[in-house]
Every structure is written in structure tokens, then in C-alpha cells.
Amino acid sequence: xxxxxxxxxxxxxxxxxxxxxxxxxxxxxxxxxxxxxxxxxxxxxxxxxxxxxxxxxxxxxxxxxxxxxxxxxxxxxxxxxxxxxxxxxxxxxxxxxxxxxxxxxxxxxxxxxxxxxxxxxxxxxxxxxxxxxxxxxxxxxxxxxxxxxxxxxxxxxxxxxxxxxxxxxxxxxxxxxxxxxxxxxxxxxxxxxxxxxxxxxxxxxxxxxx
Amino acid sequence: xxxxxxxxxxxxxxxxxxxxxxxxxxxxxxxxxxxxxxxxxxxxxxxxxxxxxxxxxxxxxxxxxxxxxxxxxxxxxxxxxxxxxxxxxxxxxxxxxxxxxxxxxxxxxxxxxxxxxxxxxxxxxxxxxxxxxxxxxxxxxxxxxxxxxxxxxxxxxxxxxxxxxxxxxxxxxxxxxxxxxxxxxxxxxxxxxxxxxxxxxxxxxxxxxxxxxxxxxxxxxxxxxxxxxxxxxxxxxxxxxxxxxxxxxxxxxxxxxxxxxxxxxxxxxxxxxxxxxxxxxxxxxxxxxxxxxxxxxxxxxxxxxxxxxxxxxxxxxxxxxxx
Numbered sequence: 272x273x274x275x276x277x278x279x280x281x282x283x284x285x286x287x288x289x290x291x292x293x294x295x296x297x298x299x300x301x302x303x304x305x306x307x308x309x310x311x312x313x314x315x316x317x318x319x320x321x322x323x324x325x326x327x328x329x330x331x332x333x334x335x336x337x338x339x340x341x342x343x344x345x346x347x348x349x350x351x352x353x354x355x356x357x358x359x360x361x362x363x364x365x366x367x368x369x370x371x372x373x374x375x376x377x378x379x380x381x382x383x384x385x386x387x388x389x390x391x392x393x394x395x396x397x398x399x400x401x402x403x404x405x406x407x408x409x410x411x412x413x414x415x416x417x418x419x420x421x422x423x424x425x426x427x428x429x430x431x432x433x434x435x436x437x438x439x440x441x442x443x444x445x446x447x448x449x450x451x452x453x454x455x456x457x458x459x460x461x462x463x464x465x466x467x468x469x470x471x472x473x474x475x476x477x478x479x480x481x
Numbered sequence: 482x483x484x485x486x487x488x489x490x491x492x493x494x495x496x497x498x499x500x501x502x503x504x505x506x507x508x509x510x511x512x513x514x515x516x517x518x519x520x521x522x523x524x525x526x527x528x529x530x531x532x533x534x535x536x537x538x539x540x541x542x543x544x545x546x547x548x549x550x551x552x553x554x555x556x557x558x559x560x561x562x563x564x565x566x567x568x569x570x571x572x573x574x575x576x577x578x579x580x581x582x583x584x585x586x587x588x589x590x591x592x593x594x595x596x597x598x599x600x601x602x603x604x605x606x607x608x609x610x611x612x613x614x615x616x617x618x619x620x621x622x623x624x625x626x627x628x629x630x631x632x633x634x635x636x637x638x639x640x641x642x643x644x645x646x647x648x649x650x651x652x653x654x655x656x657x658x659x660x661x662x663x664x665x666x667x668x669x670x671x672x673x674x675x676x677x678x679x680x681x682x683x684x685x686x687x688x689x690x691x692x693x694x695x696x697x698x699x700x701x702x703x704x705x706x707x708x709x710x711x712x713x714x715x716x717x718x719x720x721x722x723x724x725x726x727x728x729x730x731x732x733x734x735x736x737x738x739x740x741x742x743x744x745x746x747x748x749x750x751x752x753x754x755x756x757x758x759x760x761x762x763x764x765x766x767x768x769x770x771x772x773x774x775x776x777x778x779x780x781x782x783x784x785x786x787x788x789x790x791x792x793x794x795x796x797x798x799x800x801x802x803x804x
Binding site: 282283290305306311385440 | 509512513516517520521524525528530560561564565569573575576626628673674675745763764765766771773777778
């Protein structure tokens with residue numbers, strides 16, 4: 272793939288990642304967020320955070336299975352959008368649920384496991400967002416950087432449990448996120464044990480060809 | 482100047498450079514437009530709030546029609562009351578109930594009233610709602626999820642129905658059951674949602690309290706399916722889930738009846754479930770609430786503001802234990 276094509280496909284990923292936010296903002300501006308707009312914004316931004324966390328964790332399996340190494344270029348964009356939607360989610364909670372009463376937020380966090388897990392997942396994402404620049408990758412060194420960024424798994428697991436704990440009875444959607452995440456993490460374990468089965472190597476592929 | 486070379490492609494077949502870049506730009510533009518449209522449609526499908534046009538019954542007209550609480554709180558919009566519902570038999574999404582309940586048929590319908598009564602009777606719904614004159618009751622409605630509305634119910638005291646069947650002296654509680662019909666209530670096909678049918682219960686003195694009503698309508702009109710047609714309970718000082726919908730059976734007993742949410746999560750939902758800002762749900766605070774239509778949060782009132790009328794029912798009881 273040509274570098275200009277890669278740059279363009281990164282732009283496509285960026286713009287598409289911004290689509291949910293644009294529509295949410297558009298609906299908010301036109302007062303079309305339904306009967307309970309505060310709750311709608313809270314739930315939508317929370318779900319989007321999990322969606323983008325899962326998408327960012329899907330990049331590595333996809334690029335290995337499909338043998339498309341340039342896909343790695345999308346990971347940072349998707350991960351940063353997960354953080355962006357996470358910030359909106361936290362802002363919605365702080366504003367609509369707690370009216371910027373920070374004492375109540377601390378109390379809520381310590382008292383309720385699902386809030387604690389949500390806060391924990393968000394805080395875990397902060398250093399990842401801070402170290403997402405090329406400069407920071409260089410400064411940390413590739414190996415340390417990638418070890419640090421394994422925390423994305425921790426954030427995703429905390430996020431899914433956070434969602435699972437908050438629903439009243441119908442756990443089907445959080446469970447679906449749980450299965451997706453299990454598949455994404457399961458792939459990594461399998462890939463470590465049986466790399467030949469779980470990824471497509473460009474070199475080998477061309478060697479087999481007559 | 483073109484180089485004449487027989488192996489080369491004819492000059493007429495070489496795409497002009499500007500055209501080449503135009504085509505590239507066109508393909509890119511199309512790819513971008515297509516993916517953005519797809520993402521937008523996906524978002525619209527998965528995360529679109531329920532959009533009902535605000536009809537004539539805006540807050541002002543509600544007030545004009547007298548739909549205000551004695552404290553002066555105006556009733557919520559008809560559109561909000563009828564499009565934001567917890568009715569898990571149809572959907573676990575509050576915006577999803579109205580469309581899925583749209584074709585729910587409520588006739589014929591009977592309500593079986595029995596158990597510890599002297600005159601058990603199965604009522605046809607049209608006879609039942611004529612037992613007493615229907616009256617407007619503008620009540621606060623507080624959901625356990627910490628949102629609230631003002632709803633102008635149309636109904637009559639439950640006591641009127643109970644008087645009809647004459648409870649025995651030994652009867653201490655009243656149990657209620659929602660219709661069980663998975664063909665008409667699609668989520669009842671899925672046992673993972675809740676154990677069906679939905680059941681609820683009250684102590685007899687709560688059931689006969691003048692504030693406790695059977696509602697057959699709201700805003701002066703018959704109930705829509707999403708609000709619990711054709712007949713539901715309304716107990717304004719308790720969390721909304723106690724006010725069971727689409728009732729088919731009422732049973733008087735001497736033992737505390739089963740209650741669905743209490744059974745599913747006894748540490749989260751007590752049998753009494755009186756609105757109480759001091760007893761928080763294990764997962765969220767009940768001290769404040771989000772009144773639909775308002776921006777900030779309100780303080781939740783003890784017994785949802787009906788304490789002067791109902792507190793004596795619980796005198797001597799520890800409401801932190803009997804939550």
C-alpha cells in the first residue's frame with residue numbers, strides 16, 4: 272500500500288470515529304436527545320468508549336489474520352477516540368449525575384464497585400493517551416511502551432465489568448461486549464502459543480506459491 | 482513531445498495525469514462518503530433517542546387544563562409519559578417499549594380477584610372500570626432508577642374494588658400478577674430478562690390507603706399499552722416498579738406475596754420499596770432525582786412527598802431494614 276493511501280485511510284478512520292460525536296452534538300443542538308437527554312448522553316458516550324476500546328484492540332488480530340501490517344496505523348486513532356468518548360462519559364456523569372459535587376463523586380467511587388471500576392478504567396487510559404505520541408514512544412523505548420500499553424486490556428476489562436454491574440436485569444448487551452473482549456484477548460493468547468495457525472505471514476505465503 | 486516506441490502503450494490510451502488524479506480523488510471521496518454514511522446509519526440504528534413530536538399537550542396546556550399537583554408541579558408532556566417506559570415484557574429499553582407495545586390488544590380482558598375474600602369474582606375489564614367514577618389524580622412518579630415525572634392518572638381507589646369482594650379478616654396482603662402471554666409480550670420468551678409473569682404485592686393497609694389507585698387512563702384518556710393498559714396499580718409513595726402494569730389477577734393472602742424485583746435482587750429492591758432518600762440503592766444514591774423535562778437534579782422527598790399521608794403506616798418500623 273502506498274504511503275499516501277495509508278495516510279488517506281487513516282483520515283477515513285479518523286472522520287468515521289468522529290461521526291458518532293458529530294451526530295450526538297447535532298441531536299443535542301436540536302434538542303433531539305429524547306425524553307431523558309442526560310441519561311441518553313451518559314449511556315451513549317459510555318457505550319462508545321467500550322466500542323472504541325474493542326475496535327482498538329481488534330486492530331492487532333485483524334492485521335495478523337489478514338496479513339495487512341499497515342493496519343497498525345489505525346490503532347492510535349481508535350485508542351484516542353476511546354479516551355475521548357471516555358472523557359465525555361466522565362464529564363456527563365460529573366455534570367448530570369453529580370452536578371460537579373466532587374465530594375459526592377469521591378464518596379460514590381469508594382462506595383460503589385461499578386463506579387470504582389469505571390473510574391479505574393478511565394484513569395488507566397490517561398497514561399496511555401499521554402504516551403500516545405511518536406515522541407513518547409521514542410522516549411520510553413518500544414518495548415517499555417508496548418508493555419505500558421498492555422494496560423488497554425485492563426481498562427477494557429474494567430469497562431465491561433462496570434457496564435455489566437450497572438444494568439438492572441437485562442445483561443445481554445454487556446455480555447456481548449464481554450464475549451467480544453474475551454475473543455480479542457483469547458486471540459492474543461492463542462497467537463502466542465500457535466503463531467503459525469493464527470496469523471498470515473506474507474513471506475511464507477509467497478514461498479508456497481508455485 | 483511523445484516518444485514513439487512500438488512496445489509502449491499508445492499515447493491515446495495513456496490517462497491524462499489530471500484525469501488520473503481526478504479519478505483518484507473521486508474514488509477517495511466516494512470511499513469517505515460511503516463509510517461516513519454507513520457509520521452514521523449504524524449510529525442512528527443503535528443509538529437514536531426516541532423521537533416523538535411534541536403534541537399539543539405541552540406543559541403550559543397541561544397547567545391550563547388543571548393537570549398540576551397540589552404543590553403546583555406541572556404534569557409532564559404526554560409524549561414523554563408515553564415514550565419513556567420501563568415495561569420489560571416488551572423491551573428493556575425505555576424508548577423501545579412504545580413501538581413494541583403498539584399493537585398490544587387489551588380486549589377481551591378479565592381480572593380475577595380471589596384468595597382470602599368472601600366474594601371472589603372475575604371481572605370483565607369494562608365492568609371493573611365502572612365500579613367507581615374515574616377521577617384525575619396528578620401524582621409524582623419516582624422510578625427506582627432516580628428519574629421522576631408528574632403523571633395525571635385517571636382511576637379510582639383500589640379499596641373500591643377490594644370492598645366489592647370483601648376481604649376476610651385473616652387477609653393481610655394483596656398480591657398482583659401481570660398478564661403472561663409471550664405471544665403478545667415478546668420479552669416473556671426470554672427467561673433471562675426476568676422470571677415471568679411479573680408479580681407485586683402490598684400490605685392490605687397500603688392497598689386500601691386512599692392514595693393507592695387502580696388507573697385505567699392518563700390525561701383523561703384510556704391508557705396506552707406502554708403505560709400498563711388496560712389496568713395498572715399506582716402507589717405514588719413507592720418506587721415505580723411497585724405499580725404493576727396490565728393486571729390480570731389480584732389475590733388476598735395472609736402471607737407476604739412474592740414480588741419480582743425483590744425476588745431477583747433482594748439486597749437491591751425491598752418488599753416495601755418506599756421512596757426514601759436516606760436509603761441508597763447499592764449501586765446508586767437515591768438522595769436526588771432527575772425530573773424529566775428539567776436540567777438540574779431535585780432532592781428526592783421522603784415517601785415521594787406523601788409522608789404526611791402515609792408515614793403512619795410504618796410507625797415503629799426501621800425503614801433502613803424494611804427498605
